[in-house]
Amino acid sequence: MAKLQGKGNCQTCPIRYRSIFADIPEDKLPEVIGDFRTSILTLTHNEVIYSEGDAPTHTYTLRKGLIKLTKSLPDGRIQIVRIIGHGELFGFDGLANENHNHTALALTDIEICKLPMSGLERIRINNPSVDKAMMQGWIQGLRAAENMLLDLGAKKAPERLASFLLKWCKDTEQGQWIDLPLSRTEIAELLGLTVETVSRFLSDWKRKGYIEDTRSTVRLVDSDGLNQVVDGYSK
Amino acid sequence: MAKLQGKGNCQTCPIRYRSIFADIPEDKLPEVIGDFRTSILTLTHNEVIYSEGDAPTHTYTLRKGLIKLTKSLPDGRIQIVRIIGHGELFGFDGLANENHNHTALALTDIEICKLPMSGLERIRINNPSVDKAMMQGWIQGLRAAENMLLDLGAKKAPERLASFLLKWCKDTEQGQWIDLPLSRTEIAELLGLTVETVSRFLSDWKRKGYIEDTRSTVRLVDSDGLNQVVDGYSK
DNA sequence: CGCGACTTTGAGCATATTCAATAAATGTGG
DNA sequence: CCACATTTATTGAATATGCTCAAAGTCGCG
Numbered sequence: 001m002a003k004l005q006g007k008g009n010c011q012t013c014p015i016r017y018r019s020i021f022a023d024i025p026e027d028k029l030p031e032v033i034g035d036f037r038t039s040i041l042t043l044t045h046n047e048v049i050y051s052e053g054d055a056p057t058h059t060y061t062l063r064k065g066l067i068k069l070t071k072s073l074p075d076g077r078i079q080i081v082r083i084i085g086h087g088e089l090f091g092f093d094g095l096a097n098e099n100h101n102h103t104a105l106a107l108t109d110i111e112i113c114k115l116p117m118s119g120l121e122r123i124r125i126n127n128p129s130v131d132k133a134m135m136q137g138w139i140q141g142l143r144a145a146e147n148m149l150l151d152l153g154a155k156k157a158p159e160r161l162a163s164f165l166l167k168w169c170k171d172t173e174q175g176q177w178i179d180l181p182l183s184r185t186e187i188a189e190l191l192g193l194t195v196e197t198v199s200r201f202l203s204d205w206k207r208k209g210y211i212e213d214t215r216s217t218v219r220l221v222d223s224d225g226l227n228q229v230v231d232g233y234s235k
Numbered sequence: 236m237a238k239l240q241g242k243g244n245c246q247t248c249p250i251r252y253r254s255i256f257a258d259i260p261e262d263k264l265p266e267v268i269g270d271f272r273t274s275i276l277t278l279t280h281n282e283v284i285y286s287e288g289d290a291p292t293h294t295y296t297l298r299k300g301l302i303k304l305t306k307s308l309p310d311g312r313i314q315i316v317r318i319i320g321h322g323e324l325f326g327f328d329g330l331a332n333e334n335h336n337h338t339a340l341a342l343t344d345i346e347i348c349k350l351p352m353s354g355l356e357r358i359r360i361n362n363p364s365v366d367k368a369m370m371q372g373w374i375q376g377l378r379a380a381e382n383m384l385l386d387l388g389a390k391k392a393p394e395r396l397a398s399f400l401l402k403w404c405k406d407t408e409q410g411q412w413i414d415l416p417l418s419r420t421e422i423a424e425l426l427g428l429t430v431e432t433v434s435r436f437l438s439d440w441k442r443k444g445y446i447e448d449t450r451s452t453v454r455l456v457d458s459d460g461l462n463q464v465v466d467g468y469s470k
Numbered sequence: 471c472g473c474g475a476c477t478t479t480g481a482g483c484a485t486a487t488t489c490a491a492t493a494a495a496t497g498t499g500g
Numbered sequence: 501c502c503a504c505a506t507t508t509a510t511t512g513a514a515t516a517t518g519c520t521c522a523a524a525g526t527c528g529c530g
Contacts, residue, residue, distance in 0.1 A: 069381075071385040073390070077389040079388040081385065093378065096374035097371075101381055134370075138373035139328060139330060142373065143331075146304075146317075146337055149384060153426070196520085199477060199478055215526095392485075430510095431488085434511085
């Protein structure tokens with residue numbers, strides 16, 4: 001189902017301002033890019049971009065939608081290790097001469113840009129602004145992973161779920177409806193819980209008037225309630 | 236107690252071969268380093284190198300011993316998010332213009348090299364081999380974090396502990412005594428468990444003859460036993 | 471309208487925690 | 501070098517948190 005949409009065109013790319021080429025002035029772009037050729041792919045929910053253990057050939061930038069990076073155990077248990085958004089670079093294990101350490105799947109319908117590894121490395125080495133953007137991406141990725149490790153290792157179920165909701169809705173004004181394109185199962189896989197546990201706490205908070213939701217959106221009605229769950233809860 | 240041991244000397248540094256300067260030929264080193272001035276510090280168990288939230292001034296390389304990077308919750312719960320070994324670079328959040336996202340503490344007696352951030356950035360930008368080593372360090376850090384997320388999110392207590400032991404002893408030949416300079420409490424903080432749980436399983440495995448240990452060393456007598464705990468356990 | 475997938479809810483259970491007490495190891499000062 | 505104080509580790513019993521299994525309810529889509 002993964003569908004090739006044709007060659008990418010960095011110059012007209014709608015998410016360039018969020019990509020690793022963000023700081024290249026438009027008129028300098030052709031010279032930076034050179035004969036670097038990307039391609040655009042579209043995929044739908046749960047389609048695989050690459051799998052854990054695969055030998056990398058490309059690195060990717062997400063143009064539209066959301067991606068989940070997952071790891072799994074032999075018996076099928078799954079952990080989502082990161083969610084990739086708009087403009088983010090992923091699938092770069094090859095730059096350290098390693099196979100992919102996780103599987104990448106479409107969380108929603110997505111559009112991705114495939115960047116050939118060798119060309120990308122050439123561009124990075126010759127362009128400080130690209131280099132800097134990539135470095136910052138890796139450091140931010142590490143920071144996010146550290147935060148998630150704190151959640152999974154030290155927080156209890158309701159604390160994890162509440163801080164997840166608050167983080168998800170962080171950049172939006174209070175009381176707005178917000179897309180949450182993760183199923184209950186996916187939320188559980190992200191937070192190291194079971195579907196049932198996720199469902200129970202969400203229902204509880206709906207009854208208490210902290211949140212409202214439809215199948216794929218949420219709204220924080222009383223984020224103070226959730227904040228209390230996050231820190232006061234432990235006492 | 237943090238004690239300044241004097242200026243660092245990259246040329247004679249015993250761990251240079253493991254550092255980000257590993258690939259610089261010895262005779263090129265002075266020109267690469269220029270007037271970059273490092274300093275060497277020694278610290279003892281549980282002394283703090285920097286704290287979560289601090290504004291970074293330096294980046295560090297570990298010369299001797301082990302370091303733990305931790306995060307904690309308001310009520311005091313602690314999570315170790317990474318253990319730093321020999322030659323590894325840490326404390327680089329400043330390169331992404333961020334404050335430190337975790338606290339760094341000595342796990343054993345340690346010796347660290349303090350690298351001024353701006354000088355390091357200059358060297359990285361001008362030296363492909365330094366740049367590459369740093370990039371690979373970040374990518375490897377991300378991979379390690381992903382693996383740890385799988386452990387914390389998807390594995391049960393005995394599985395976590397068994398895979399921790401196996402990983403710790405991985406590079407050593409079967410049956411060797413191996414330093415394990417983490418207290419039970421620290422193992423618990425790393426694996427998202429309580430001291431009691433850690434102690435219980437270790438005792439159990441000692442009785443079963445899988446492992447032997449002294450206060451700060453272990454020996455895998457029957458690593459097959461542990462391997463069974465890791466994957467067979469779940470069935 | 472009916473089927474299939476996802477979600478909610480309930481009841482019982484297992485795992486890991488908490489609290490408490492004992493034991494072992496380590497360090498300190500005399 | 502020993503006695504004592506302090507920290508660290510072990511073990512036990514009771515509890516709670518989150519999981520498993522099962523059933524009913526919702527939603528979306530053809």
